[in-house]
Structure formats: structure tokens, C-alpha cells
Amino acid sequence: MGLGIGELAIGAAIVVVAIAAIYFIAIYNNLVRQRNEARNAWAQIDVQLRRRHDLIPNLVESVKGYATHEKSTLDAVVQARNAALSAKGPAASGEAEGLLGAALGKLFALAEAYPDLKANQNFLALQEELASTENKIGFARQYYNDAATRYNNAREVFPANLIAGSFEPAELFEITVAAQREAPQVKLS
Amino acid sequence: MLEQIESNRRRSALIVVVMGVLLVAVGLSLGMFLTNDQGGAILGGAAALGVWMVMWLFARFQGDNALLQMAGAREIAKGDHPQLFNIVEEMTIAAGLSHMPRVFIVDDPAPNAFAVGRDPTKAAVAVTIGLLQILDRDELQGVVAHEIAHIKNRDVALMTTAGIMLGAIVLLADIGTRAMWFGGGARRSRDDNSQGGGQAILALVAIVLLVLSPILAQLVYFALSRRREYLADASGAAFTRWPEGLASALQKLGSSRISQADQSRVTAPMYIVRPLAPGQHRNFTAALSTHPPLEERIRILRAMGKTADFAAYDRAYQQVAGGHVIGRRTLAQSKPVEAHAPEPVAAAEAIPAQPTARLREASDAYLAGAGYVRVRCPSCEALLKIPPARQGRLNHCPRCGGQLPSTSRAAG
Structure with missing residues (x-):
């Protein structure tokens, strides 16, 4: 006995649908994997940013005792830190962290004028920790941006873009250097 | 490096299996060779299987530390x-x-x-x-x-598995070669002649495997x-x-x-x-x-x-x-x-420029890892690095003889 045309067609249709389903599952799972990788990478940045934020109150405390006349600089650091703490998402965080970096830069520049502060062990240790954290933020950002770009590419190429509707694109994390845009402060005395 | 990760997983599994087969073959032929009967061969094979299991477990859980x-x-x-x-x-x-x-x-x-x-x-x-x-x-x-x-x-992961397995095989081949000299003598003394031909073949297999196993293991290394x-x-x-x-x-x-x-x-x-x-x-x-x-x-x-x-x-x-x-x-x-050059780091983060300073820093770090305790003599200011065996027992400065503070681990 042989198979009729109709049976063959049904068989072929089943095979095609099965292949399409497997393909769809593979694409979907790949998107999930890439998205999770980007999320994990973001978590890595978050750990380093939190470390930076945690170090700042101690730094401000140790500077306060020596540089009593620099309240405005210290306040600026505290404010920038609080703004960075409440910033959500890569874009907002990037800007807030840029401002915080600029404020910290000013604080360290100011410390140069206080020899006692510069010799303080606690201050030195904090400065070192902050520098090392800065480095780590840089590498975490590098890894996150790579993972986010890979994920964004994966969800934009055909045919993944047909089913990527529920997958939000990942924002890249760039720390904007706000210090360059600010007008230089001129003190007339 | 997805391809490399997959290939390393495959190769790790392959090494474990190939070395297992190799070991059991050596065990079987050695057992046959030494005892002249099937029971001995099976015993040899089972022993080899046991050794292989222990090796694999050891490589898996203690390989890195070893x-x-x-x-x-x-x-x-x-x-x-x-x-x-x-x-x-x-x-x-x-x-x-x-x-x-x-x-x-x-x-x-x-x-x-x-x-x-x-x-x-x-x-x-x-x-x-x-x-x-x-x-x-x-x-x-x-x-x-x-x-x-x-x-x-x-x-x-692959190197750790291969390293431990290779180390064990080299060791076993060593033991096997020695056992064969001993076993060979015993065989001649009680051999009658009935199975002489088969034994000669088995002996040959044993020798070949014993010679080959380290070479094979080395080849695995080259390949990867x-x-x-x-x-x-x-x-x-x-x-x-x-x-x-x-x-x-x-x-x-x-x-x-x-x-x-x-x-x-x-x-x-x-x-x-x-x-x-x-x-x-x-x-x-x-x-x-x-x-x-x-x-x-x-x-x-x-x-x-x-x-x-x-x-x-x-x-x-x-x-x-x-x-x-x-x-x-x-x-x-x-x-x-x-590509971009790494950003300059804070002074405390940098490696010292002078090789002698780097050497001192590195050896101090090693000594700290090895359990040495640093104590400064209160009277002559000499910095003493005290090895674990002398900690808590050294009470006087070897340089000036002055009284030292406690040199037990906790003090450092």
C-alpha cells in the first residue's frame, strides 16, 4: 500500500511546523540567555557603584575634621552621592556618577592644600579604595556594554526581531564627564 | 569563546573515559600476567577501575589544591x-x-x-x-x-583533570614496571607450559600498555x-x-x-x-x-x-x-x-618602580601567605619575620637580645 498525496502533505506540514517550533524555541531561549547575561553584568556594575557610595560618608567624615572651611565642596559631594543613589537605570546612573566623579575630583584637589589631611592614614586608605573601585567600575562598564550590545544585536537581527517584542532593549552605560562642560570657577578675592 | 568552552568540556570527558579504558586494560593484562588465570585478570581490572574512580574523584574535588x-x-x-x-x-x-x-x-x-x-x-x-x-x-x-x-x-578545568590523571598514570606505570620484574620471575618458576603462548601475548600487551600509557598521556597534552x-x-x-x-x-x-x-x-x-x-x-x-x-x-x-x-x-x-x-x-x-592604555592609578595602587622594592613586596606577601608573623623589636627596631614553627616560642630578639612582645599568630 502507498501513501496518498494528502497524507504526504499532512506529514510534510507536521515536519515543517515542528522545525519552526524548535527554531522559535531556540531563538527565544537565546534571547533570554543574552538578556540575563546583560542583567548580570549590570548587577556587577551595581555592586561597584554601591561600594563607591558606601565609601563616601567615611571620606567626608575624615575630611571634615581637617578642612573646616570647605563646607560647600563637601556638601556638593554629599549631594552628588545622594543623587547617584536615587538614580535608576544605566542612562540616569551614568550622568549622576559623572557628577559624583567630578565632585570627588574637586575634593581630592582641595586635599592637596591640607598637609595634615594628606598624611592621614584613614584618608589615604579611603583614597586608595576609591581609586581601585573606580578602576573596577571601568571594567564592569566595559563588560556590561559588551553584553548589552550583544543582546541588542541578537534581538534586532532577523528572524529574532519578529518575536523580540517582549524583550526590552538594553541601555548602554556611559559615565558622562560633566566636569568638562562646567564653566571654570573663578575666585576673586 | 563558546567553541573553546564546549571543546574543553568534551575533551575533559574524553580524557576521563580514555584514561579509564587504558587503566582497566592495563589492570586486566597485569592481573592475567601475574596470576595466570581469569579470576586474577578480573581482579586486576576491578582494582584498576577502583584506582580510576579514586583518581577521578580526587581530580574533581582536590585537583586544584594538589x-x-x-x-x-x-x-x-x-x-x-x-x-x-x-x-x-x-x-x-x-x-x-x-x-x-x-x-x-x-x-x-x-x-x-x-x-x-x-x-x-x-x-x-x-x-x-x-x-x-x-x-x-x-x-x-x-x-x-x-x-x-x-x-x-x-x-x-581540562588541565586540572588531565594533570591529575596524567600524574597518576605516570606513577602507576612506574609501579607496574617494577611489579613486572618481580612478577616475571615468579611466573617462570611455576609455569608448566600449557598456556605459554597466550601468556607471552598478554605479557607483550602489558609491556606495550605500560610503555605507551605515559606517551599517550603526553600526546593528549600536546593535542590540547x-x-x-x-x-x-x-x-x-x-x-x-x-x-x-x-x-x-x-x-x-x-x-x-x-x-x-x-x-x-x-x-x-x-x-x-x-x-x-x-x-x-x-x-x-x-x-x-x-x-x-x-x-x-x-x-x-x-x-x-x-x-x-x-x-x-x-x-x-x-x-x-x-x-x-x-x-x-x-x-x-x-x-x-x-585599544587604550590603562589609566594611571593612585600611588598606593601602583606597583613600585624599583625592582628591589617589588621583590620585597612580593616576598613579604608570600611569607604572609606562608604564615609568617612580622614583629618589630621594641628595643633595636629590627623587623623580624617569624616562621610558624617559632611563633610563640621566640621571646628574645636574636639581634639585641631584648624582650619581644608575644610572637604568636594572633599578635601579628
């Missing part, structure tokens, strides 16, 4: 060498590993480094004192990135060794974004004439450059080796120019050595990345 101990490595804490510790942490982050590897220092003046661990969550990076002495921070970062890449690509170094170099360049750091480090490692204390055949392929034997010069272009020629690795890294991505490494490789080295899927995902 290899670290063989190399004489001591684990350090962050305070012992903050710069090295921070560099390892930075490269862990750059590679996106979920766990930071433990950090070890090896007391050896020859500059070298290696990594071990059965998976990326349980790994360790070890560098020699000699390495810390001659490299600056950017170069050290390149070397650490190379080692972290080995961890990420699962090269170390060379490409992984290029791939780890490529990842090292990508993680640091600075190929020149690693290139310059390899140059310094290659120019070193200091021979290494660790000359074990088992640990040799783990190192970033092949350990030098005493009186040996480093052959920059050696073809038949567990490591690809150093000169070529340096030239490829330098040919990358101002780029630091995988595709750039592949182009540089094609230009210098010909052919491709990076897998197609990795290449497809690679996007152009510009």
Missing part, C-alpha cells in the same frame, strides 16, 4: 599584596566571571604564572615572586587577564595545548583593552634566563610560558612543545595595532601565522574595540 601544592603556591589575602589582589579582581570583573579566583604566590625567582580549578566558581591564579619582581602594573594585568581567560574558557594559549592571549587583550601590556610581559618572561624549581612534567603545561630547566635557554621558536613559540605570540599581539577585539586578534594571527584561530561564532559576535 596542583597548587605541587607548585609550592601559598594563598594570600588582600592585605598581603593589594595591587595583585586588585588586578585579579579587576580582570574577574572584565571577564564577567561570577566568582573571584583565589590568589596565590609561588616562591620562585623564575617569572611565571598559572591558573587551576575545575570550574570558574572554584578557581585559583598563582604567580611567582619573580613575575611580580620584573613586571609593571600594565604587564601584570595582561598576564592575569591571560590566566583569567584560561579559567573562563575552561582550559584550567597550543591553541588555548592563542585564545587566552586574545581574551587577555580583549579584557585589558591593551594588547601591548601582555606582549611586553611575554617579552620579559621570554628574556628571563632564570631556571624554575618546579620541573614537574605534570604542571609544566599549566604555566603561561614553559618552565626553564637549569642551564637551558629559552628557545623562542621551539616547534614541538606544550606552548606555541613565544616570539609568534608577541608578534601577533603587536600586530593588533590600535584594536583589542577578537576579530582584530584573528586578523593579526592570519597576518603572522596564517589561518584562523578564533571560532566562527565568537568572530560573528565580536565588535570593533579600540
Whole structure:
């Protein structure tokens, strides 16, 4: 006995649908994997940013005792830190962290004028920790941006873009250097 | 490096299986050879299977520690060498590993480094004192990135398994050869002649396997060794974004004439450059080796120019050595990345410029890892580094005889 045309067609249709389903599952799972990788990478940045934020109150405390006349600089650091703490998402965080970096830069520049502060062990240790954290933020950002770009590419190429509707694109994390845009402060005395 | 990870998983499994088959075959033939009957052969085979199981379990759960101990490595804490510790942490982050590897220092003046661990969550990076002495921070970062890449690509998982298995097989072949001299004599004395022909064949098989097993094991090593170094170099360049750091480090490692204390055949392929034997010069272009020629690795890294991505490494490789080295899927995902010199770090983070200062820092870190306690004599100001065996027992300063504060571990 042989198979009729109709049976063959049904068989072929089943095979095609099965292949399409497997393909769809593979694409979907790949998107999930890439998205999770980007999320994990973001978590890595978050750990380093939190470390930076945690170090700042101690730094401000140790500077306060020596540089009593620099309240405005210290306040600026505290404010920038609080703004960075409440910033959500890569874009907002990037800007807030840029401002915080600029404020910290000013604080360290100011410390140069206080020899006692510069010799303080606690201050030195904090400065070192902050520098090392800065480095780590840089590498975490590098890894996150790579993972986010890979994920964004994966969800934009055909045919993944047909089913990527529920997958939000990942924002890249760039720390904007706000210090360059600010007008230089001129003190007339 | 998806392809490399998959291939390493396959090869690890293959090594375990092939070595198991090899061992059981040796056990069977040895058992037959020594006892002259089937029961003995089965006993031999079962014993070999048991040995194989123990080896595999040992490689899996204690392999990393055994290899670290063989190399004489001591684990350090962050305070012992903050710069090295921070560099390892930075490269862990750059590679996106979920766990930071433990950090070890090896007391050896020859500059070298290696990594071990059965998976990326349980790994360790070890560098020699000699390495810390001659490299600056950017170069050290390149070397650490190379080692972290080995961890990420699962090269170390394969090496740890292969290393322990190979070590055990070499040992067993040694024991087997000795047993055969002894067993051979016993056989002649009570042999009648009925199964002489079959026994001769079995004896031959036993000898062949015993001779072959270390060679086979060595061949496995050759097969898996060379490409992984290029791939780890490529990842090292990508993680640091600075190929020149690693290139310059390899140059310094290659120019070193200091021979290494660790000359074990088992640990040799783990190192970033092949350990030098005493009186040996480093052959920059050696073809038949567990490591690809150093000169070529340096030239490829330098040919990358101002780029630091995988595709750039592949182009540089094609230009210098010909052919491709990076897998197609990795290449497809690679996007152009510009190389840039690492940012200058705070003074406390930097490696000292003077080699003597670096050496002191590195050996102090090693001694701290080895359990030494530092005590300053209150009367003559001499800084004493007291080994674990003398801690709590040394009460007077050896220099001036003055009373010392407590020298037990807790005091340090």
C-alpha cells in the first residue's frame, strides 16, 4: 500500500511546523540567555557603584575634621552621592556618577592644600579604595556594554526581531564627564 | 569563546573515559600476567577501575589544591599584596566571571604564572615572586587577564583533570614496571607450559600498555595545548583593552634566563610560558612543545595595532601565522574595540618602580601567605619575620637580645 498525496502533505506540514517550533524555541531561549547575561553584568556594575557610595560618608567624615572651611565642596559631594543613589537605570546612573566623579575630583584637589589631611592614614586608605573601585567600575562598564550590545544585536537581527517584542532593549552605560562642560570657577578675592 | 568552552568540556570527558579504558586494560593484562588465570585478570581490572574512580574523584574535588601544592603556591589575602589582589579582581570583573579566583604566590625567582580549578566558581591564579619582581602594573594585568581567560574558557578545568590523571598514570606505570620484574620471575618458576603462548601475548600487551600509557598521556597534552594559549592571549587583550601590556610581559618572561624549581612534567603545561630547566635557554621558536613559540605570540599581539577585539586578534594571527584561530561564532559576535592604555592609578595602587622594592613586596606577601608573623623589636627596631614553627616560642630578639612582645599568630 502507498501513501496518498494528502497524507504526504499532512506529514510534510507536521515536519515543517515542528522545525519552526524548535527554531522559535531556540531563538527565544537565546534571547533570554543574552538578556540575563546583560542583567548580570549590570548587577556587577551595581555592586561597584554601591561600594563607591558606601565609601563616601567615611571620606567626608575624615575630611571634615581637617578642612573646616570647605563646607560647600563637601556638601556638593554629599549631594552628588545622594543623587547617584536615587538614580535608576544605566542612562540616569551614568550622568549622576559623572557628577559624583567630578565632585570627588574637586575634593581630592582641595586635599592637596591640607598637609595634615594628606598624611592621614584613614584618608589615604579611603583614597586608595576609591581609586581601585573606580578602576573596577571601568571594567564592569566595559563588560556590561559588551553584553548589552550583544543582546541588542541578537534581538534586532532577523528572524529574532519578529518575536523580540517582549524583550526590552538594553541601555548602554556611559559615565558622562560633566566636569568638562562646567564653566571654570573663578575666585576673586 | 563558546567553541573553546564546549571543546574543553568534551575533551575533559574524553580524557576521563580514555584514561579509564587504558587503566582497566592495563589492570586486566597485569592481573592475567601475574596470576595466570581469569579470576586474577578480573581482579586486576576491578582494582584498576577502583584506582580510576579514586583518581577521578580526587581530580574533581582536590585537583586544584594538589596542583597548587605541587607548585609550592601559598594563598594570600588582600592585605598581603593589594595591587595583585586588585588586578585579579579587576580582570574577574572584565571577564564577567561570577566568582573571584583565589590568589596565590609561588616562591620562585623564575617569572611565571598559572591558573587551576575545575570550574570558574572554584578557581585559583598563582604567580611567582619573580613575575611580580620584573613586571609593571600594565604587564601584570595582561598576564592575569591571560590566566583569567584560561579559567573562563575552561582550559584550567581540562588541565586540572588531565594533570591529575596524567600524574597518576605516570606513577602507576612506574609501579607496574617494577611489579613486572618481580612478577616475571615468579611466573617462570611455576609455569608448566600449557598456556605459554597466550601468556607471552598478554605479557607483550602489558609491556606495550605500560610503555605507551605515559606517551599517550603526553600526546593528549600536546593535542590540547597550543591553541588555548592563542585564545587566552586574545581574551587577555580583549579584557585589558591593551594588547601591548601582555606582549611586553611575554617579552620579559621570554628574556628571563632564570631556571624554575618546579620541573614537574605534570604542571609544566599549566604555566603561561614553559618552565626553564637549569642551564637551558629559552628557545623562542621551539616547534614541538606544550606552548606555541613565544616570539609568534608577541608578534601577533603587536600586530593588533590600535584594536583589542577578537576579530582584530584573528586578523593579526592570519597576518603572522596564517589561518584562523578564533571560532566562527565568537568572530560573528565580536565588535570593533579600540585599544587604550590603562589609566594611571593612585600611588598606593601602583606597583613600585624599583625592582628591589617589588621583590620585597612580593616576598613579604608570600611569607604572609606562608604564615609568617612580622614583629618589630621594641628595643633595636629590627623587623623580624617569624616562621610558624617559632611563633610563640621566640621571646628574645636574636639581634639585641631584648624582650619581644608575644610572637604568636594572633599578635601579628
